[in-house]
Amino acid sequence: MTTIYDFQPRLANEQALPLEQLRGKVLLIVNTASKCGFTPQYNGLEAIHRQFHARGLEVLAFPCNQFGGQEPGNAEEIGAFCEKNYGVSFPLFAKIDVNGDQADPLFQYLKKEAPGLLGSKAIKWNFTKFLVGRDGKVFKRYAPQTRPEEIVADIEALLAA
Template identity: 85%
Template sequence: MTTVYDFKPKLADDSEFPMEQLRGKVMLIANTASKCGFTPQYNGLEHIHRQFKTRGLEVMAFPCNQFGSQEPGNAEEIGAFCEKNYGVSFPLFAKIDVNGDGADPLFRFLKKEAPGLLGSKAIKWNFTKFLVRRDGSVFKRYAPQTRPEEMISDIEALLAE
């Protein structure tokens, strides 16, 4: 697999989502959790989604319970929480693992293409974010503490390519 377009992650309703349908879009992909200190970043993700969607940005959230069991709910509970508390209108995917033997294939690819600090492939915490170019290649990984608003200049640069 050479680009994100080769993957078909599952949406919250367990249906496949062929990433191929986003060919030509810039993507912001994050592993998320509802009970994390970084959870308020959903506000920033939603703001960016609304600000740049018409220019070709797709924001995608992948709930993960691997870090401090901070995403204990099922898909329906996660969706209701995100909509009620943050007005999330971008896609929420099925809950996944991002590390270990059971890591989702998309996240294995993202980690390989954009290693973390000191070349680490592991995701360290919730709200690690990946920005993907229109050609499906990974542009950059962002640390959990990087707020979505701090990514705007990179997003604008990729949208202009």
């Protein structure tokens, strides 16, 4: 059976990051976009990263251009935007698809492990979030409109586990 640790997504610089290296950490995996109404959530993601990183949280951002063409830039442009506007210091990955035939395998796995509303496997918009426990199991999926600050209690519970 596949586990979260079997995946090796590519960072923005195209270098693979084997998730095996993050075994034992709590992961917050988010599909992101720079020109979305939810883009200000980068502030909350960065705040959570700074607050909990030393305790074992890893925020992983995956830019995606599938929703309204809201992530048109290349890796360099996306990184510069995130750093300049939101001070993002957590890893940004290479731009991916999260739905359809070309969906990234990691997101195929996440959607299967934590379906959305009414069992939907599709990601409905930017800033869908998946929280993964230290045990590597997908704990919960959060809707795009759920602000990062709203999941702090779940993060704290998983960090304490």
